[in-house]
Amino acid sequence: RMAAAPPSYCFVAFPPCSKDGLVVFGKNSARPRDEVQEVVYFAAAEHDPGSKVECTYIEIEQVPKTHAVVLSRPSWLWGAEMGANEHGVCVANEAVVTREPASESEALLGMDLVRLGLERGATAKEALDVIVALLEEHGQGGNYYEDGSSCHTFQSAFLIVDRNEAWILETSGKYWAAEKITEGVKCICNQLSLTTKIDAEHPELRNYVKSQGWWNGDSDFNFSEVFSLADDHLACCSGRESLEKQGGDVSAQAMIDVLRDKDSGVCVDSESFLTTASIVSVLPQDPSFPCIHYFTGTPDPSRSIFKPFIFVDDVKLVPKVQSPSFGNDDPAKKIPRFQEKPDRRHELYKAHEWARSLLENDQDKGQKLMRIMLDLEKQGLEAMEDILSRTEILDPAEVVDLFYDCVDTELKFFK
Numbered sequence: 001r002m003a004a005a006p007p008s009y010c011f012v013a014f015p016p017c018s019k020d021g022l023v024v025f026g027k028n029s030a031r032p033r034d035e036v037q038e039v040v041y042f043a044a045a046e047h048d049p050g051s052k053v054e055c056t057y058i059e060i061e062q063v064p065k066t067h068a069v070v071l072s073r074p075s076w077l078w079g080a081e082m083g084a085n086e087h088g089v090c091v092a093n094e095a096v097v098t099r100e101p102a103s104e105s106e107a108l109l110g111m112d113l114v115r116l117g118l119e120r121g122a123t124a125k126e127a128l129d130v131i132v133a134l135l136e137e138h139g140q141g142g143n144y145y146e147d148g149s150s151c152h153t154f155q156s157a158f159l160i161v162d163r164n165e166a167w168i169l170e171t172s173g174k175y176w177a178a179e180k181i182t183e184g185v186k187c188i189c190n191q192l193s194l195t196t197k198i199d200a201e202h203p204e205l206r207n208y209v210k211s212q213g214w215w216n217g218d219s220d221f222n223f224s225e226v227f228s229l230a231d232d233h234l235a236c237c238s239g240r241e242s243l244e245k246q247g248g249d250v251s252a253q254a255m256i257d258v259l260r261d262k263d264s265g266v267c268v269d270s271e272s273f274l275t276t277a278s279i280v281s282v283l284p285q286d287p288s289f290p291c292i293h294y295f296t297g298t299p300d301p302s303r304s305i306f307k308p309f310i311f312v313d314d315v316k317l318v319p320k321v322q323s324p325s326f327g328n329d330d331p332a333k334k335i336p337r338f339q340e341k342p343d344r345r346h347e348l349y350k351a352h353e354w355a356r357s358l359l360e361n362d363q364d365k366g367q368k369l370m371r372i373m374l375d376l377e378k379q380g381l382e383a384m385e386d387i388l389s390r391t392e393i394l395d396p397a398e399v400v401d402l403f404y405d406c407v408d409t410e411l412k413f414f415k
Helices: 110-118 124-138 203-212 222-226 238-244 252-259 347-360 363-388 402-414
Strands: 008-014 024-033 037-042 052-054 058-059 069-074 082-084 090-096 153-160 166-172 175-180 184-186 274-286 292-295 307-309
Touching: 008 153, 008 238, 008 252, 024 090, 024 153, 024 252, 037 274, 058 124, 058 184, 069 110, 069 274, 069 292, 082 110, 082 274, 090 274, 110 124, 110 153, 124 153, 124 166, 124 175, 124 184, 153 184, 166 184, 166 222, 175 203, 184 238, 203 252, 222 292, 238 252, 252 292, 252 363, 274 363, 292 363, 307 402, 347 363, 363 402
Parallel strands: none
Antiparallel strands: 008 024, 008 184, 024 274, 037 069, 052 058, 069 082, 082 090, 090 153, 153 166, 166 175, 274 292, 292 307
16 A cells, blocks of 8 residues: 555645635645755746756756745755745645555646746746646656655645636546636645646546546546545545635634644644645735735644745745755765755744743743744734735835745744
């Protein structure tokens, strides 16, 4: 039996379910418990003709221009679990298991495709087109974990969102199907969810599944039924109800509350997996307002705070949420891979470990610290709401240090 995929959850809410003409996106990234995630920014860039880009395992052709991106990623790999670009596109991926075993040979990881979609797509649909073209050309495969003793492989699903629409993209090998969403609340998790509403698909998809004997062509084509292992395609989404209960009021805060919820299973804290990082993005449908992306950069959102990031030119880099770089000496880059595990903890991660032990060992102090932290988070959320309710255009100078200052303040409290 294939190993279970880590139970991450991704959400999107559109008006009228969400507040004030905002599209709200969120993801909890469930990964191996001790894995460190960093938050990294890459500026837009021009690239010489013929240049290559080195992804986690393979090198592929670079494009002439890449967009600015901010990513939350396991710090040993090139791609990302989730992130956003300067055009208000957000992408998150899910590891899924289908009836086709995922390939162990090194190709693109689902996480590489997240970053490639963000760097190359100025809309959700463009990012989708980029991902499926690269899938066709290079395939997906390789170890999902930093583990030298065994190879964990999965197929990928993606939630791709911009200010106007979202696409749920589900894949098995190079075959794929996608559904377009423009209203209501949607959740994807670590199992296939597409059924008969398919708005785009691999041109050979139906012929392929017929040739495999998985579909006879007479019944309605149901992607999850055709590709899932028996009985795997259940309604997975415990968090969706809580968002729908908000009526027309899904806001950044409501999304954060859902991501923090351990009882529903959305905030994973199990023997093998932990929510190692989280993101919430608010995308105003009115393009004159900036998109705001909140990152924790630390594990367990119920004990972390969401800090806002806004794309502006010359945005200040934040080394304190970046893991150390080992260059070509990184065991993830040497073959055989992962023969040792370097210490990838960044400064904020280490400070959090201290705070976690305080929460566990001295409840009074821990609770007091948590209250201060949540108060800090609330100030950030209110300041962002203020930006989104103004009539005048945002002055970039006002937010160039935004994420940097929030991380800095958080660290000061831990000191």
